[in-house]
Amino acid sequence: xxxxxxxxxxxxxxxxxxxxxxxxxxxxxxxxxxxxxxxxxxxxxxxxxxxxxxxxxxxxxxxxxxxxxxxxxxxx
Amino acid sequence: xxxxxxxxxxxxxxxxxxxxxxxxxxxxxxxxxxxxxxxxxxxxxxxxxxxxxxxxxxxxxxxxxxxxxxxxxxxxxxxxxxxxxxxxxxxxxxxxxxxxxxxxxxxxxxxxxxxxxxxxxxxxxxxxxxxxxxxxxxxxxxxxxxxxxxxxxxxxxxxxxxxxxxxxxxxxxxxxxxxxxxxxxxxxxxxxxxxxxxxxxxxxxxxxxxxxxxxxxxxxx
Numbered sequence: 107x108x109x110x111x112x113x114x115x116x117x118x119x120x121x122x123x124x125x126x127x128x129x130x131x132x133x134x135x136x137x138x139x140x141x142x143x144x145x146x147x148x149x150x151x152x153x154x155x156x157x158x159x160x161x162x163x164x165x166x167x168x169x170x171x172x173x174x175x176x177x178x179x180x181x182x
Numbered sequence: 183x184x185x186x187x188x189x190x191x192x193x194x195x196x197x198x199x200x201x202x203x204x205x206x207x208x209x210x211x212x213x214x215x216x217x218x219x220x221x222x223x224x225x226x227x228x229x230x231x232x233x234x235x236x237x238x239x240x241x242x243x244x245x246x247x248x249x250x251x252x253x254x255x256x257x258x259x260x261x262x263x264x265x266x267x268x269x270x271x272x273x274x275x276x277x278x279x280x281x282x283x284x285x286x287x288x289x290x291x292x293x294x295x296x297x298x299x300x301x302x303x304x305x306x307x308x309x310x311x312x313x314x315x316x317x318x319x320x321x322x323x324x325x326x327x328x329x330x331x332x333x334x335x336x337x338x339x340x341x342x343x344x345x346x347x348x349x350x351x352x353x354x355x356x357x358x359x360x361x362x363x364x365x366x367x368x369x370x371x372x373x374x375x376x377x378x379x380x381x382x383x384x385x386x387x388x389x390x391x392x393x394x395x396x397x398x399x400x401x402x403x
Contacts (some may be wrong), residue, residue: 118333119286119331120286120289120329120331120356122286122287122288122289122290122291122329122356123287123291126291167248168240168244168248169240171241171244171277171284173276173282173283173284173331173332174284174286174331
């Protein structure tokens with residue numbers, strides 16, 4: 107089973123990297139980019155028997171730091 | 183005092199802290215590899231050193247925080263053993279949950295490597311008892327991810343509980359409320375981005391860091 111875990115910064119957490127990317131886009135002449143938030147995507151290949159609870163635990167225990175990040179699980 | 187330094191793949195301040203601890207305590211610390219599942223007994227201090235544990239993969243300190251030895255460090259901390267995490271060690275401590283908040287990329291995106299002035303905010307802890315409250319000291323920093331973040335409610339709580347040990351006198355990395363060093367609620371765990379182990383003897387340009395270890399030695403012995 108293939109999974110895609112998308113980890114994004116929570117609202118209210120400043121993202122200096124996203125800001126730098128936004129400025130770089132502006133520097134390339136792209137106008138109207140109001141905000142950029144950088145995140146991470148993990149592609150996992152797990153046994154079909156892996157439970158939803160275990161997948162959720164993987165996210166909470168390691169893949170995301172829930173102090174600053176949210177995660178979303180997509181099944182491919 | 184018996185001490186231990188945890189060594190991860192990618193640690194690079196483990197020898198600095200070992201030299202500092204030996205200079206102050208007179209006893210060589212035990213170097214404990216990350217794959218160990220148990221710590222030596224009777225430790226007066228466990229140190230998590232600076233560096234780039236596991237290459238800073240995933241998030242700084244994230245993989246180290248899940249290593250076998252750090253589970254033993256968390257259990258020792260819960261039993262009251264003093265634990266100090268410096269730089270990457272501070273990042274590891276927040277990732278374990280022993281300390282609140284998170285350390286994010288510096289707001290200016292630059293690696294900041296220089297001496298910085300700090301204010302001693304709480305001089306009552308076992309780590310800061312050799313300093314005066316409000317004393318200004320100079321200690322070097324060397325980090326890319328030292329931007330301390332916690333939500334406003336958490337910040338109010340930790341400030342109210344007197345858990346800010348050190349603050350930057352001015353903003354160097356975007357840290358919330360200029361927090362440079364933070365204690366756990368029980369006061370036996372300290373995380374800090376600046377490197378006190380690099381200010382131990384006059385040849386380092388000052389000895390402001392030495393007092394942290396001297397104060398601790400006196401407090402726990």
